[in-house]
Structure formats: C-alpha cells, structure tokens
Amino acid sequence: MSTVRQFRPIADLSVDRLILAHLVPDWYRQLVPLTGGNPTPSWNLTAQEAHMASLGITHSILAISAPGANVFPGNKAQTVSLARLLNEQVAAIVKANKKKYSFLAVVPLPYTAEAITEARYALNKLNAAGIIVQANTEGKYLGDPAFRQFFVDFNNLGGDKQIMYIHPGASLMNVNNQLIEVNPTRLPAGRVEF
Numbered sequence: 001m002s003t004v005r006q007f008r009p010i011a012d013l014s015v016d017r018l019i020l021a022h023l024v025p026d027w028y029r030q031l032v033p034l035t036g037g038n039p040t041p042s043w044n045l046t047a048q049e050a051h052m053a054s055l056g057i058t059h060s061i062l063a064i065s066a067p068g069a070n071v072f073p074g075n076k077a078q079t080v081s082l083a084r085l086l087n088e089q090v091a092a093i094v095k096a097n098k099k100k101y102s103f104l105a106v107v108p109l110p111y112t113a114e115a116i117t118e119a120r121y122a123l124n125k126l127n128a129a130g131i132i133v134q135a136n137t138e139g140k141y142l143g144d145p146a147f148r149q150f151f152v153d154f155n156n157l158g159g160d161k162q163i164m165y166i167h168p169g170a171s172l173m174n175v176n177n178q179l180i181e182v183n184p185t186r187l188p189a190g191r192v193e194f
Contacts, residue, residue, distance in 0.1 A: 022065040063104040066169035083108040091126035104132040130163025139174035
C-alpha cells in the first residue's frame with residue numbers, strides 16, 4: 001500500500017508564475033564544458049532576472065543541472081566537497097533574494113552516508129526547498145539497493161522538505177571499475193534519458 005502526501009507550496013510561497021531554472025556558475029561551467037552533449041550554457045543573475053521579468057515569472061527555483069556534484073567520478077572527497085560548495089553558493093544567492101528565489105540542493109550520491117549528511121545540512125541549515133538527484137550517478141540508478149538508506153532517511157525528514165526532483169543524466173555503467181557511457185541510440189549520450 002502506498003501513501004500519497006500533500007505538501008505545502010515551497011516555503012509557503014504565493015506566486016503567480018514559478019519556474020525551475022538551472023543555475024550555472026562560471027567556475028562550474030569551466031569544470032563541465034558539455035551538458036547533455038551541448039556546450040554548458042552561461043548563466044548570471046542579471047540575465048535570469050531579465051528573463052523572469054520578460055515572462056512575468058515571479059519566482060525561480062534554482063538547481064544545478066547534470067552532472068551536479070558528480071564532476072569527478074570515483075573521487076568521493078571531491079564529489080562531497082563540490083556538493084557542499086555548490087549548495088553554499090546557491091544558498092547565498094537565495095538568501096540575498098528570498099522573494100524571487102528558492103533552491104534544490106545537490107547531494108553527493110553514490111556516497112550514501114555523505115548524501116544523507118548533505119541533504120540534512122542543505123535542508124535544515126541552508127533552507128533548501130528540496131533536493132535534486134541524477135537518475136544515474138556513477139553507473140548506479142536510483143533503484144540500486146546501495147541507495148536504500150538514503151531514501152529511508154529522506155522519507156523520514158517529514159514536513160514539507162521531502163521534495164525530490166529527479167534529473168536525467170548520462171547513462172553510465174561500471175565495467176571493471178571504469179565508467180563508460182551506455183547509449184543504444186543515435187541520440188547524443190547526454191540526451192538518452194531526456
């Protein structure tokens with residue numbers, strides 16, 4: 001038997017038009033020059049606000065796109081550190097512009113214990129509205145038994161912090177400790193899950 005839960009709007013926002021926007025700090029774009037087979041787009045707050053104004057959008061939920069914190073596959077320390085750095089930077093933007101922005105935090109999956117720690121920190125200390133996870137992280141899909149404790153912990157948070165956005169990403173498979181892209185289509189590798 002499954003349970004359907006009703007959640008309050010993010011941060012009790014009363015807005016006319018709301019969008020999810022991918023935030024791409026310049027330094028992150030240098031680390032990730034391609035996203036979904038295309039050049040990673042540039043982003044800045046001024047352009048975001050102009051775009052919102054032109055369309056009558058009153059609030060944007062900011063989130064880092066694929067690959068999120070998984071820029072250095074197989075490097076746990078760098079993945080965990082990058083998740084924290086990204087979340088701190090986005091939280092600072094949101095804190096200065098609370099009426100216009102909220103954010104979804106990244107977590108350092110496939111490192112389950114560290115992902116739990118980062119989710120709690122981002123939700124409770126940085127006031128993230130929820131989290132964003134990649135459908136595949138370092139060759140593991142979200143149904144992998146290694147992630148069970150992460151989802152149990154996330155479900156036990158309670159309240160309105162249980163918002164999880166699942167973002168498609170490059171399909172990867174771990175073969176002899178090497179991550180390889182698995183793409184049975186003619187589409188560019190990053191678009192297979194889109």
